[in-house]
Amino acid sequence: MVLSINRVTKEFGDFRAVSDLSFSVDKGEIVGFLGQNGAGKTTTLRMVMDILPVTSGSVELFGSTDLRKGRLRVGFLPEERGLYRKMKAIDIIAYFGRLKGVPGGKAKAKAHELLERFGMTQYANNKIETLSKGNAQKIQLLSVLTHEPEFLILDEPFSGLDPVNQKLLEDLIGDLRDEGATVLFSTHTMEHAERLCDRFVMIKGGEKVFEGTIDEAREAYEQRIILATPDDPSPLQGRAGVTAITPIGRDRYALTVSEGSDMQAVLAACLELGITVKSFGLEEASLHEIFFRFAGAGEEDAA
Structure with missing residues (x-):
């Protein structure tokens, strides 16, 4: 060493x-x-x-x-x-x-x-x-x-x-x-x-x-699924491990899911709720995003 x-x-x-x-x-x-x-x-x-x-x-x-x-x-x-x-x-x-x-x-x-x-x-x-x-x-x-x-x-x-x-x-x-x-x-x-x-x-x-x-x-970073849909995805909240839904652009949303959640279950929940799926995929976090999550400014720093 x-x-x-x-x-x-x-x-x-x-x-x-x-x-x-x-x-x-x-x-x-x-x-x-x-x-x-x-x-x-x-x-x-x-x-x-x-x-x-x-x-x-x-x-x-x-x-x-x-x-x-x-x-x-x-x-x-x-x-x-x-x-x-x-x-x-x-x-x-x-x-x-x-x-x-x-x-x-x-x-x-x-x-x-x-x-x-x-x-x-x-x-x-x-x-x-x-x-x-x-x-x-x-x-x-x-x-x-x-x-x-x-x-x-x-x-x-x-x-x-x-x-x-x-x-x-x-x-x-x-x-x-x-x-x-x-x-x-x-x-x-x-x-x-x-x-x-x-x-x-x-x-x-x-x-x-x-x-x-x-x-x-x-792996330690919260997974996010990027969903493109013209519909309101809010009914997904709390279904299939979806813990948060964040708009990231026109008809695009980041779905934060809990650890161990199944992407296929989230997709199935979309279809079950009648949410139109234009595109659907797991976001790979950049080191910049991971850095901001672990070592970036928190609320106490901003204050």
């Missing part, structure tokens, strides 16, 4: 940022760490990197609670980017590699390789202060790859990148996984997570609200 977080709590005075959080990351996985801004994602990642101490609970990296032993095997991209603005791009990538124990010549060669792979060789000798925000962010990312880490921890890695570079980053993360790396990344943008992740951990207010695969999340 690459990472194990065991009942971790982090308090800042009277404020509890993370509460009794547990999850793990296995070798070769890409795990999405999802939550709204302020949910506790960055605090958790800082505890994993031993930047912040835990208030209670424990964190294990590569099977050890001595996090210093594992940090050389980790590439960490923090949410707050920070580069030496007067240094050249290639020099700063190589410099971060040397900090992780890569010999100078090898670090420089690896920096060249990464710049070429990301289509950024033309910026190799540019000072950071001359780069656009997006290009500077890519240099920051490349700087955590120089030592070929076994485990990548990326805090909001897609923030600030244009769509083309977001796709390049997605491809890079996938390639790294294929080469045996393990990736944990935080985000509140569901599209990247849905395409990349093997599993998800969702948190809200510092507490875990879901952990599992997208299929497991969909």
Whole structure:
């Protein structure tokens, strides 16, 4: 196991940022760490990197609670980017590699390789202060790859990148996984997570609200049947497990059904009640909808 977080709590005075959080990351996985801004994602990642101490609970990296032993095997991209603005791009990538124990010549060669792979060789000798925000962010990312880490921890890695570079980053993360790396990344943008992740951990207010695969999340999400009919479907309420009927457009309704309900029984109830059925099918929830259900704003947040 690459990472194990065991009942971790982090308090800042009277404020509890993370509460009794547990999850793990296995070798070769890409795990999405999802939550709204302020949910506790960055605090958790800082505890994993031993930047912040835990208030209670424990964190294990590569099977050890001595996090210093594992940090050389980790590439960490923090949410707050920070580069030496007067240094050249290639020099700063190589410099971060040397900090992780890569010999100078090898670090420089690896920096060249990464710049070429990301289509950024033309910026190799540019000072950071001359780069656009997006290009500077890519240099920051490349700087955590120089030592070929076994485990990548990326805090909001897609923030600030244009769509083309977001796709390049997605491809890079996938390639790294294929080469045996393990990736944990935080985000509140569901599209990247849905395409990349093997599993998800969702948190809200510092507490875990879901952990599992997208299929497991969909199973936990209330099923909805989309019914197209010119008739009033309200007589279906309470029949065949239908618990709610929501208009979603002209002559279209979302039927919320209880767990274990039979679609065929709902369809039979429509026919029995004389409701004209123009189309009828089970809706597959997107990760965005699931995220809003489990980790999105509730009434107390809105208030």
